[in-house]
Amino acid sequence: MDYISRKERNTFVFLVCYINKLLKDSDLQKFFDEYKDRHLTGNVTKDDYSELKELFQRYIHGNTKIQNIYEPKRIFPKILNVLAVQYQLYGSVDGYISKFIFTFSDLMYNRKNWRDLNKEKSITRQEAELQDTDIVQQEAYNAYYVQKAIALIRKIHSESEVHDQWGNGEATQVHHIFPKSDFPQIAHYSENLILLTATQHNTKAHQSNRTQQINRDYQLTCLLAKSDSIENSLLRFGEKYYRKESFVYVIYVGLSIKIDIEISFADLKTILIQIYNDAA
Numbered sequence: 001m002d003y004i005s006r007k008e009r010n011t012f013v014f015l016v017c018y019i020n021k022l023l024k025d026s027d028l029q030k031f032f033d034e035y036k037d038r039h040l041t042g043n044v045t046k047d048d049y050s051e052l053k054e055l056f057q058r059y060i061h062g063n064t065k066i067q068n069i070y071e072p073k074r075i076f077p078k079i080l081n082v083l084a085v086q087y088q089l090y091g092s093v094d095g096y097i098s099k100f101i102f103t104f105s106d107l108m109y110n111r112k113n114w115r116d117l118n119k120e121k122s123i124t125r126q127e128a129e130l131q132d133t134d135i136v137q138q139e140a141y142n143a144y145y146v147q148k149a150i151a152l153i154r155k156i157h158s159e160s161e162v163h164d165q166w167g168n169g170e171a172t173q174v175h176h177i178f179p180k181s182d183f184p185q186i187a188h189y190s191e192n193l194i195l196l197t198a199t200q201h202n203t204k205a206h207q208s209n210r211t212q213q214i215n216r217d218y219q220l221t222c223l224l225a226k227s228d229s230i231e232n233s234l235l236r237f238g239e240k241y242y243r244k245e246s247f248v249y250v251i252y253v254g255l256s257i258k259i260d261i262e263i264s265f266a267d268l269k270t271i272l273i274q275i276y277n278d279a280a
Helices: 002-006 008-025 029-040 046-063 070-087 125-156 198-205 216-240 244-255 265-279
Strands: 090-093 096-101 171-176 193-197
Touching: 002 008, 008 029, 008 070, 008 216, 029 046, 029 070, 046 070, 046 090, 046 096, 070 090, 125 171, 125 193, 171 198, 193 198, 193 216, 198 216, 216 244, 216 265, 244 265
Parallel strands: none
Antiparallel strands: 090 096, 171 193
16 A cells, blocks of 8 residues: 555556456456557557457456346546556547547546647537646646655655756756656656756756756756656665656657666666767
């Protein structure tokens, strides 16, 4: 319970383990694996989603006391969407296959999708007012999770994670490696946050304290340093604070580069250096 309560990511890790065990014991694992395999090969369709949902519903009706048609439909997204985040798959939205790869933030209960926050729609004034309320609430949710992640970074690091000539002194600044304004879907990922000194943050990460601009050279420096922090933390504490999969996902979102999750941290840093050098 202590592990689960530390952060939402730990709860997610527990759910992945629990759901995989449940599916395996229920002999349903093969059906979800087939959906995952078809997705990973780029061949998944809405018919594959519908077939998986139908198989799940038949299993529930045939092996439990649940006989109504609504309960299995309500349970199915709770299972699929957790696995969709874990394996970067399409999930379930309003009874249909999603149009996007599910992310961790998409799992938040009753949460408006971050992709739709600024989407223009033909709506009535009353609907617009309700939508404005939703956006305010959503922004509050976003701020809460970001601040919670920032507090975690300050808790687990006591000095700057970047060991350069500007790293001396008290580390007071938690910096988004990929800006939260440009990448809201990973703004609350601890793998996208790094502890810096004020000098590093205000003169290197954001040159001349221009907080809306990112110094790409120092962004690479931060990514390399964060890679070391995550690797060391995994060796000491396991997945208590960080996950390698999450770091790879942060890189995927920030740089639009897919990286094999089995890659070593040393090779990962080599790829990052090459990406930034090629873009220079």
